[in-house]
Amino acid sequence: MRPRSAARTRTRTRTRTLTPTARVRRLRRHITALFALTSAVGLIGMAVFAVHSDDRRWRQQLDQSMGQDTSWAIGLLITDEDGRLDTRELADTMGTGCPPLTVLSVPPGEGDAPLTVDHAPRRPCLTVSSSDLQAAGAAAVRGEHSTAVDRHTTDGRPVRLYADPFYAPEAVEGEAPQGVIVTMAGTADQRADHRRLTWLVAGACAVLVCLSAAVGHLLSGRAIRPALAALRQQEAFLADAAHDLRTPAASLRTLAETALRGETDSTDVLRRSLRLADGMGGLVDGLLTRARLMSGTETLVREPLRLDQLVEGVVADAPAEGHRVTLRAEETVVVADPDLVRRAVGNLLGNALAHGHAPGEPAEVVVTVSADGSVVVEDAGPGLPPGLAEAGTLFDRFRSGGGSTGLGLSIAAWVAHAHGGDLTAGPAEGGGARFVLRLPLA
Known part of the structure; x- marks a missing residue:
């Protein structure tokens, strides 16, 4: 017979790479097992000592009683x-x-x-x-x-x-x-009592070990909860970045290849590249802001703030590009972080300008600042994406319609909740979408 080749006799091992979250959870199981094992060793040691002491005690008592009888008899x-x-x-x-x-x-x-x-x-x-x-x-x-x-x-x-x-x-x-x-x-009675004590101690040890394992599992869960939260935030940030930057990066590559082949005007290529670069910059800025909000590293600077003046500045700085924005503002003072509120209002206004109109038509947006500390942004567009508002997932990432990522609405919701307010969405009177951002009054 011919010897088998090494390639046929070689054993192939497959190792599954664990995700960071799975590693942290496996660490939790190890901590729980170690906690239970340590408790079990201590409890078993004490149980053995107690059982051995009881066994020796009843024998000593019996020997002492019989020794008194023999001493009397010897006399x-x-x-x-x-x-x-x-x-x-x-x-x-x-x-x-x-x-x-x-x-x-x-x-x-x-x-x-x-x-x-x-x-x-x-x-x-x-x-x-x-x-x-x-x-x-x-x-x-x-x-x-x-x-x-x-x-x-x-x-x-x-x-x-x-x-x-x-x-x-x-x-x-x-x-x-x-x-x-x-x-x-x-010694039948003494041995029966000793067996009962042994079973009682063994049962108590088993219950205490199980209780110790449960307590260890809870404590290890509380210990690794911040690590799991940080890992989830990191994974969400990476998923956001990969998802949002993939399309503009591919578009930039396509533009560059087109320019190299000379199939289009270089001025038009540069103009489109500039728009893509601006969009990518906004995406990166939004991703970083959302990551800081989720991780808690974004510090709130709470101070009295004229909400009507801040919204007026946001509307003045918004790129209208033929759209019409109407502002109705009452004098309102809230306690909030100016930079974060400016970003939230800007995201709501940008969302209305981007999606609040039919293709080829200008947007009609109405922004209202009320004295109760609310900012209402209404448009006359096609309305909210079907099913998202009812499901309560409109402000989750990747939940916005119209081809956008939904980061703007997600950040606005985070800002509202961070200040103790809220952000709600519903249909507008003209058939479009209506977003209401509420902030605490001064």
Whole structure:
């Protein structure tokens, strides 16, 4: 067989490039997971400590109770003159059946001989195998101290064995124990309580981890909200710039190619290029203004302003080009930023002059400044684009009709809202469009 070529055996990996917004949202998920993981580690650590402490506590309490029983029983043991252990007083004085007390003595000599049973209850309430009993007693004798172990009874119930060594009365220091007393106690109730506590702590930890994840998700959302807003503004600005500058740039390229081929008059090319350059300058200016308004970097300079005089200046500076603009103004003082209000009124007037007339006919525009702080711009054109005013999207970007971008109306709406006013649109009495800009009075 021929070896496969490297091109056929090569594994191709496709990586998807994430957008900045997707990266920020992925960062939010990572922050939430890290917050939840940190909380889970801390809570699990405390839960393990609490469960372990409870497990040790109930065993210590049970050992202390059984130690009191064995100490009392050791006090009742008697050693005769021959050194033999006498357990009759122990059996006569205290009941050794429950809790069961077993006395084991160490046989003489050395080796691993089993302990001798000197006393065992006749009817013990708990019974374990003799091997478990011997193992617990031998461990206490070897260690020369009390020993407690967990075992099961012959019928399968959990118990705890407690072995306490004792010494002969004449024993000297360092001598081995004479024997050991082994007692036991059932642990079913304590283990059940411990299991309930374990499940309770585990459930509480799970709830707290979920709550911590939810709180972390909310906090991370609040933390990245400004970043998402900035990214959306940046993306909107880039989309506006790309959308609005594509057509005039293509027109300039077409004019340049036409001029190079010599198919048209150079004066006409320059005139058209100048108009396109002016239009592109206005677009760039509008885009920058809208971006500053959206990002909050445009600072409002609020001051008392003669609205009628400002509108009069805007009307005087507007390029009429055969159109007729009628101004009706009352003396009105508002609190606003002069530059922004001038731009908003200029955009409304420019929109009326551009779209408020039929093709080839001059525009008839009426601008009214009322004493309530409103500026009304009416035209006699074809009216508002169908459906936009009803949908409430007339002031969004790219929503204006007639081939324009809608930035002028969008900026005017932003200016109105930034001053605490509003901008509304509706049909005019003559069938055209009517825009009302309202600003707060001084």
